Amino acid sequence: QVQLVESGGGLVQAGGSLRLSCVASGSIFSIANMGWYLQAPGKQRELVARITRYSSTNYADSVKGRFTISRDNTKNTVYLQMNSLKPEDTASYYCNLVDPLGSFWGQGTQVTVSS
Numbered sequence: 001q002v003q004l005v006e007s008g009g010g011l012v013q014a015g016g017s018l019r020l021s022c023v024a025s026g027s028i029f030s031i032a033n034m035g036w037y038l039q040a041p042g043k044q045r046e047l048v049a050r051i052t053r054y055s056s057t058n059y060a061d062s063v064k065g066r067f068t069i070s071r072d073n074t075k076n077t078v079y080l081q082m083n084s085l086k087p088e089d090t091a092s093y094y095c096n097l098v099d100p101l102g103s104f105w106g107q108g109t110q111v112t113v114s115s
Contacts, residue, residue, distance in 0.1 A: 002026040002104040004095045009109030012085055016113070020080040022095030022106055027076075032099040034071060034078040038091035039108075045094065049080060062088075085113045 008020040020036065035050040049059045049069035057069055068081040078095060090113050095106040 002097060002099070002101065004097055004104060004106035006093065006095050006106045006109040009093060009111045011112045011114065014085060014087055014113055014115050016085050017081070017083045018085065018111060020082065020093055020095075020109060020111075022078045024076045024078070024095075024097055027097055027099045027101070027104070029076040029097075030073045032097045034069075035096040035098075036069060036078070036080045037094045037096055038089075038111075039094065040091040048093070051078065082111070085111075087113045087115045089113050 003025045004022055006020060006022045008018060010018060012018055031053050033052045036048040037045045038048050039045040047060055048063055049067055051057045051069045051071050066084045071078045090111060092108040092110050094108045097104045
């Protein structure tokens with residue numbers, strides 16, 4: 001059974017930084033494609049950043065140059081470094097894993113950016 005556990009969310013002032021982590025278990029992490037998504041209240045979940053099994057990355061336009069996704073296959077962990085945070089980044093952030101078994105989600109971690 002695939003499990004994803006996110007951490008690192010919190011309250012930060014605009015311009016600050018946070019690093020989210022997502023630890024995966026139950027999957028062959030090294031062959032999984034990983035992503036971070038956000039969901040603001042009343043809105044649909046949307047892609048923030050994605051990293052493939054080959055460490056190719058892509059980002060939403062709104063976070064390019066501010067956020068960096070990375071992975072450590074030795075720790076079964078994917079990270080999202082968030083810099084220059086803005087109030088509009090406030091949302092719940094979810095980790096996603098896609099492997100041959102399917103698509104799996106974590107429980108989410110809340111990020112709140114105050115102005």
